Amino acid sequence: MVSKPAPDSPPGSAGGTPTRRSERSRRAIFDAALALVGEVGYDKLTIEGIASRAGVGKQTIYRWWPSKAAVLLDAFTADSDEDYAEGLPDTGDLAADLKFVLRATADEFNDPAFQAPYRALAVAGANDEEVSRAFVGRLLEPGIRVYVERLRAAQEAGEVAADVDVRVAAEMVLSPFSQRWLMRTGPLTHEFVDTLVDQVLRGLRPRG
Numbered sequence: 001m002v003s004k005p006a007p008d009s010p011p012g013s014a015g016g017t018p019t020r021r022s023e024r025s026r027r028a029i030f031d032a033a034l035a036l037v038g039e040v041g042y043d044k045l046t047i048e049g050i051a052s053r054a055g056v057g058k059q060t061i062y063r064w065w066p067s068k069a070a071v072l073l074d075a076f077t078a079d080s081d082e083d084y085a086e087g088l089p090d091t092g093d094l095a096a097d098l099k100f101v102l103r104a105t106a107d108e109f110n111d112p113a114f115q116a117p118y119r120a121l122a123v124a125g126a127n128d129e130e131v132s133r134a135f136v137g138r139l140l141e142p143g144i145r146v147y148v149e150r151l152r153a154a155q156e157a158g159e160v161a162a163d164v165d166v167r168v169a170a171e172m173v174l175s176p177f178s179q180r181w182l183m184r185t186g187p188l189t190h191e192f193v194d195t196l197v198d199q200v201l202r203g204l205r206p207r208g
Helices: 020-040 047-054 058-064 068-077 080-084 094-109 112-127 129-156 166-183 190-204
Strands: none
Touching (some): 020 047, 020 058, 020 112, 068 112, 068 129, 094 166, 112 129, 129 166
């Protein structure tokens, strides 16, 4: 996992007392990291570059984070709790709800400002087990969980067969989506999302 925050860590972390100045510095560092990874790519992203763009000393960053991957991970996941707080919509129509959310997700994944840090973290995670575990625990797993909860509600309502493993079902929806985007096997379109949802749900419906 990414190292635990030091006692003088930035606000929002486990340690330290939040101050207006440290919060401004933290936000400036996050903004700088996200902007720079889009401009120069992950390989050329450096702590020194982030510090210079943020207007802070590099030792400030090193006190709070052990690596550029840790900075980028915190920057990218800073507001993720808010994103998942309400879960997926539940209108009583599972297909419509999944298509609505996945269409919006496709639009987000096609946004260059989102793509750059996400792909950088995927690369970093492929080469660093601690980064990968942190990324999964803080971003991917909460995302899967809201799909599991929505599918479980649909199962209780009779839209999904009682013997379906809803965790596996959630991954059946999300994995092809992620694979297409990460490997660029095809365009991530609303049409693809709709087809994906329809085909997955065809296998999850109650029989008879």
